[in-house]
Structure formats: structure tokens, C-alpha cells
Amino acid sequence: MTDTMTHEGLQKLKVAWDRGCEFLGTEYAILGGAMSWVSERHLVAAISNAGGFGVIACGAMTPDLLDTEIKATQAMTSKPFGVNLITMHPELDKLVDVCLENNVGHVVLAGGLPARDTITKIKDGGAKTICFAPILALAKKLIRSGADALVIEGMEAGGHIGPVSTSVLAQEILPHITDVPVFVAGGIARGEAIANYLRMGASGVQLGTRFVCATECIAHADFKKAFIRASARDAVTTVQVDPQFPVIPVRALNNEGGRKFIETQHEVIAKYKAGELDLESAQLEIEHFWAGALRRAVIDGDVEYGSVMAGQSVGMVKKEQSTQDILQELVDEAANSFA
Known part of the structure; x- marks a missing residue:
């Protein structure tokens, strides 16, 4: 040009x-x-x-x-x-x-x-x-x-x-x-x-x-490396397993933390259905799962269990x-x- x-x-x-x-x-x-x-x-x-x-x-x-x-x-x-x-x-x-x-x-x-x-x-x-x-x-x-x-x-x-x-x-x-x-x-x-x-x-x-x-x-260097390695399809939204327990959608790189979040929702909902937790306590337990997870990923470099928030443009x-x-x-x- x-x-x-x-x-x-x-x-x-x-x-x-x-x-x-x-x-x-x-x-x-x-x-x-x-x-x-x-x-x-x-x-x-x-x-x-x-x-x-x-x-x-x-x-x-x-x-x-x-x-x-x-x-x-x-x-x-x-x-x-x-x-x-x-x-x-x-x-x-x-x-x-x-x-x-x-x-x-x-x-x-x-x-x-x-x-x-x-x-x-x-x-x-x-x-x-x-x-x-x-x-x-x-x-x-x-x-x-x-x-x-x-x-x-x-x-x-x-x-x-x-x-x-x-x-x-x-x-x-x-x-x-x-x-x-x-x-x-x-x-x-x-x-x-x-x-x-x-x-x-x-x-x-x-x-x-x-x-x-x-x-x-x-x-953290590991946070940046996760971005550089990722493709667009790796940036996924958090999964909500039950509409009674709403989850605000967050887009982040798929990792062990995301999979653990799904397991945690199932475990908490099972406790609620068994009468071990009331509805509000169950909802709070699910909401608190990610507490501090973004800081752990960004600052500490825990890209396995932390929240690696990223848009789909991460592949570029x-x-x-x-x-x-x-x-x-x-x-x-x-x-x-x-x-």
C-alpha cells in the first residue's frame, strides 16, 4: 500500500x-x-x-x-x-x-x-x-x-x-x-x-x-500465557445447572475451576433437596464459589482453578x-x- x-x-x-x-x-x-x-x-x-x-x-x-x-x-x-x-x-x-x-x-x-x-x-x-x-x-x-x-x-x-x-x-x-x-x-x-x-x-x-x-x-506471566495459548472456543460462559439457582453468566477460559463449579452446584443443590441447606444459604454458597478467583488467576497465576476471564477475541x-x-x-x- x-x-x-x-x-x-x-x-x-x-x-x-x-x-x-x-x-x-x-x-x-x-x-x-x-x-x-x-x-x-x-x-x-x-x-x-x-x-x-x-x-x-x-x-x-x-x-x-x-x-x-x-x-x-x-x-x-x-x-x-x-x-x-x-x-x-x-x-x-x-x-x-x-x-x-x-x-x-x-x-x-x-x-x-x-x-x-x-x-x-x-x-x-x-x-x-x-x-x-x-x-x-x-x-x-x-x-x-x-x-x-x-x-x-x-x-x-x-x-x-x-x-x-x-x-x-x-x-x-x-x-x-x-x-x-x-x-x-x-x-x-x-x-x-x-x-x-x-x-x-x-x-x-x-x-x-x-x-x-x-x-x-x-x-501474572502464567495468566498471559493462558491467553496466548487459548483459542476463541476456549473462552466459554459459566454453566447454570438449575434455574432455581441462577448464575450470572461470566465468560472465561475453560479450566478445572469451571468444571469444579459445575460439580459444586450439583453438590449444593443436592444438600438443599436433602434439607441440609435452606434456599438462601444454598444460593449464597454457589455465588461465593468464585470469590477471590479472579485475583488468584490474575495476580497469583492460578490459571487452573482461578477465574481466567477472557473474551472470544483471545484467539487473536x-x-x-x-x-x-x-x-x-x-x-x-x-x-x-x-x-
Whole structure:
């Protein structure tokens, strides 16, 4: 491809995601997905420094821990980054205060439908809100509640997922939402896919799995090796064995932990049916099975029994690379697609 064609592709790409870049304050409209234990200061700063938009995964952090993490990230980058807050967190209001006190420019609200009051508080504090929209009706409701941007995430993503694929969500939502920028997530690992969603009306994209094997990512070497060895079909959803005992679907690499989880469900349900456990205790025992499992995998490297959360795009993660190289590859592929 000639330099002229490459330049033409870059110009078209710039136009295509200009709205997303302007909203984020970045060179590239690529958000880093918020992954607990993974999306901390080192990876977040690296993504932002390389032209993307890093996002701290607050997860179960206390307000004090989040305050420390934000300040540490600000010491590593002067570029914009965001903070992802779980709407069901018991101290959500205090976490919002921490973000606003530290002049975080963008707050991502995930893990449930955020209250209008929360969105208003963030906006009144001078920050922008990004919300997850699983269906078109909720996308419209979130905009009415004041959301400044939306993320639509398909079931190909890693971690907690919904039931609908990225391509279907994009077709259902993108033609009808033009009031605010919409970022597409789930199963994206190459620039050609980014270009296609931009053509469909997206303002940008969000990637998580592709960044796990960044050199700046603190994940354990064995966690990264598991990603590099895996194929798309290895990233499976957790199995629910009885509808009376609902399990929130999580996509992760199939391992002994996943098989043990199925066995545990059967054992707990048998105890319940034998009268040894009441319904609530049985449900709690099943829910608590994975407690600490993600940390064991990411930080300790227990990829056999820990939870190795990964999206189906894991099959396209072939090696450890710098964040700069990952973003440059994505941009080059997207630009070539536009050329």
C-alpha cells in the first residue's frame, strides 16, 4: 500500500471517529475495558499515554483505595483517563465523590442501570458519564437520564456478559442513537472490525482482552500465557445447572475451576433437596464459589482453578506486546481498511 493511500486511510479514520476522540479528549477513540485487578495504574496510564483512553476498574475497591489508585495513575500520565464504577457498590456515592475530588473527567457506570441521581451528581460535578446499554429501550432511557455517552457490549466480551452478540446489538442500536457518542465492545481485536463499527455509526470502540498481554499489564506471566495459548472456543460462559439457582453468566477460559463449579452446584443443590441447606444459604454458597478467583488467576497465576476471564477475541492474542504497539497495529489496520 502506498504512502498516499495510507495517509488517505488515516484521514478517513480520523473523520470517522472524530466525535469519539473529541468526547474522550484522545488521539484514538479506543477505550480500555475495565478489568478488575488488570486495569490498574500501569495499564491505564500506558493506554492513555499511547493515545487511547485508559479506564481504572474500581470493582470492589473502597473509596480510600480508589483515591490512591487515581492519584497514582495521575502521577504516571497527564492524558485523560476514566474510572469504571459498579452501580451496585454499597459506597457508590462516596466513590463518585472521590472521582470528582480528583478531577476525573469521565466516569463509566457499569453492572446495572444507574440511577438518574447518580448521573446528575457526576454531571453537576463537572465530569462526563458513560453508561452501558444492553438494549435500545434502555439506551434511550439512559440518554433521557443524562448519560453523555453509551457503550454497547456484546456477549463475545470477557467477564460478566449479556445474551446478545455485538454485531446484533450494533445493528439494533447504532442506527437509532445519534444524540450521544456510542462505543462498541465485545470481540474486537483487529482494526478492520473497528473500521466496520465506525462505518455503522459508532464513535469508537472498547477493547479489554487484547490489552491483557500488554507488557505494561501487571497480570501474572502464567495468566498471559493462558491467553496466548487459548483459542476463541476456549473462552466459554459459566454453566447454570438449575434455574432455581441462577448464575450470572461470566465468560472465561475453560479450566478445572469451571468444571469444579459445575460439580459444586450439583453438590449444593443436592444438600438443599436433602434439607441440609435452606434456599438462601444454598444460593449464597454457589455465588461465593468464585470469590477471590479472579485475583488468584490474575495476580497469583492460578490459571487452573482461578477465574481466567477472557473474551472470544483471545484467539487473536498471539504474543506479549507494548501497549503502544497494540494501539498502533489497531490504528494501522483500521486506516488500511478505510484506504
